[in-house]
Amino acid sequence: MQNPLPRILLAGLSGGTGKTIVSLALARAFTRRGLTVAPFKKGPDYIDAQWLGLAANRPCSNLDPYFHTRDVIRSVFFHKSRGADVSLIEGNRGLFDGMNEQGTCSSAELARVLDAPVILAIDCTKMTRTVAAIVQGCAGFEPGLNLAGVILNRTAGERHRAVLRRSMETYCDVPVLGMLPKMRNPIPERHMGLMSDQEYDGAAHLDALADLAGEWLDLDGILAAADAAPDFGPAPGPIFSGPAAAKRARIGYVHDAALWFYYPENLEALEHAGAELVRLSLLDKAPWPEIDGLYLGGGFPEVFAERIAANRPALDHLRALSESGLPIYAECGGFMVLCETLEIHGGSHAMAGVFPLTTSFCPRPQGLGYTEAEVVEDTVFFPRGARVRGHEFHYSLCVSDGAADLRHGLRMLRGQGSALGRDGFLHRNTWAGYNHIHALAVPGWAERFVAAAAARRGSAR
Template sequence: MEPRRLSRIVIAAQRGGAGKTLFTLGLIRRLLREGLRVAPFKKGPDYIDAGWLSRAAERPCRNLDPFLMEEKALLKVFREGASGADIAVVEGNRGLFDGVDLEGTCSTARLARLLQAPVILVLDCTKVTRTLAAVVKGFQAFDPGVHLAGVVLNRVARARHENIVTRAIEHYTGVPVLGAVPRLRIPFPERHLGLIPWQEYGGKERLFEALEEALAGVEVHRLLEVAAQAPPLLLPEEPLWSSSGSLSGVRIGVFRDQAFQFYYPENLEILALAGAELVFIDALREKRLPSVSALYLGGGFPETQAEALAENSSLMKDLKEAAEDGLPVYAECGGILYLGRELSWKGRTYPMCGVLPVDFEVRERPAGHGYSLVGVVAPNPYYPEGLLLQGHEFHYSVPTRVGEGPSFVLKVERGFGFDGLRDGILYKRVFGTYTHVHAVSTPAWLEGWLRALEGAEKGPRWGESLSEERGLTKDHLKI
């Protein structure tokens, strides 16, 4: 490994909800307007914020997660994502020092130390002035190994408010205040999991423009100077992936639309580099299942699109017949709901594919939220028995009825899964789990596709022939 010079910063906050995501989105758009190529990253297991960051930067946002990834693998992901960029912008999650234990393991601070990246702290200034100097001083003292390089004030009421807070922080801590953002009066596209996915929001460009305007009081040139002062970083030289060709001739249908959007870029990339052709399917609009060898249904919000999904009965009928015929199907979280019999949300019930004899209900409070550990305890086409999978879950849905036929092959060690004890529902070659796994941290994930296709025809074997090419392109991986 040789040290590499790369401008980089970590955007952090004192807590979740302090405004760092919206600040990061506005900052990325400002940097793009300056003609810079920005590599976006999101700390932790996150799809929605990462999707917005991808859309803002116009290139894939990659997740950096010290819980899911070993250090060397994480640095490879960082190197891959930052390739060709002028600056890397990493958005943290929750509070800067929040981790999974007393020591703050897997925190944004831990990631900043690993990347040797300066930290910009976004402070919510609502109903507070001089006290924020004590907050910043506490951040300085709590972990001297973290380079707290600057502060941005958020939700500032007026000029006098900004002046008092700025003077107090700089006087008592010496940390420079790099600007202020006023209270925003633009509609935030939010619901129960935070921001809604960018695919569902019709006012993306107006939102970006409003955020850029809100950052007019931020000294971006000083922030760039901070990023440029990051020391050279040792990064692994070997590639993140190697082309195996093991899935050559395989067409994997990937459901991606307003209902299903939760995919890590690396999970799609590794399938393509293994030789698979990815065929993207819109579950709301496409009437027939295309010619595919297997299906991949990611997470998302099928509940908000349930009526449109239910109305597209011909596609659901094709999927059910394909599953009964033995087509390999891998589904995560929201994808399982689509495979179930019924989906209930806000007092209404919608028919789904009926592949699995399970009724699901989306409730008002989360059932599973956070990192998960599940052990493989029964034979299945995807994972070997005895394997412990590291992943994460975030779902408001629960099964209300499970009929005869499927079995469960995962035991929950940490998390909730289906009921706090079980996860990994299996029916023929259909596998559904609430646990999202990342291909970088789980090599068995790619091997699972090979295992599931063993004994099945690898070539396209189900559905109508495609009238036009809809395989993997750079645009698909971009956002």
């Protein structure tokens, strides 16, 4: 490959068109060829990103015009693509779908920011010639879109594929880079999307997808489209400004099958600010080492509620750490663990009890999408008056009447939050709520977190 930064963005016409499966198939197929694949996911997403990283044997980073400025997007993409033979970006929702009628923050906008050729995955169920009309419309819908090819998904048979190909060749000059037959999703799904690879070995599923890609997709043509990407331009600045600080505090983060939603850059930001990170678990009963701060990410505590509740030593220790004033930052699933009770399927499970609240699992999402909030109280994590952009995706609901009486750090301007338009419940130096943040969208969060942990270490000594 000749391009110093070969790249493609794989998009769909809507959610559910199969672009995640195609992205995983390509990442795994290219990796098995001996290529180094740099995977990226557009939008706020942990599960697809985790699978992309597994498929490529390389961590996946998220890129989002809502969170990040153009310079931040280009910097993350450039530096995380270094050393890769090809960079693969999976879009989200429909190609042109954004926050408004102008398509702000869409996958098409991200493609323009990165000068990335777009390959469009199309669900061809019960369509033939109309597919060509759709492709024709997409190709000319917005200026600056480089539509490099299409992958026709869920085709019914050889006759269907023949008509599709002839229609594309007759009416479009966009190449067909593969056709996939109808198939069952080889990766199990549940309420938040694909099932976590933390709970079972997904390698065989990914290899099956790679086999499928080798049989049905034009892998050489897709690589050629990536290699034909325009020159990226001058190298952007570093992801994090200034030199990394000397290690000055130990921050634990729970990473197990129950809690594992962490953006790589959040952990990297903490390390850059001077944190020594220690991986912990709420599912095993091994005692935790001494720590100066604690980060509880999101995940699936409702799936492991019985096991978490049975680990009373860990939950009691968690409550004691909070009472002692340890800086603790908890998002979504971590917030649920810090509450008094977690309810699911008619059962009630005792959690850490830092907050006198109950979260109850519901059959439908209770918060979904981007958030924006104003910080209403000074804390060790955020200054009062700051604006925080984030996202939420949770099926549980905070059902306690006592929520109105608790201190909170955020007033929601966009999104649901935890209760009554609020989020970020506060207890001593513990912050907990449904809101997820990306460190590169919230300047100062990592530095303040590490500073608070370092102060804790100093006072303990």
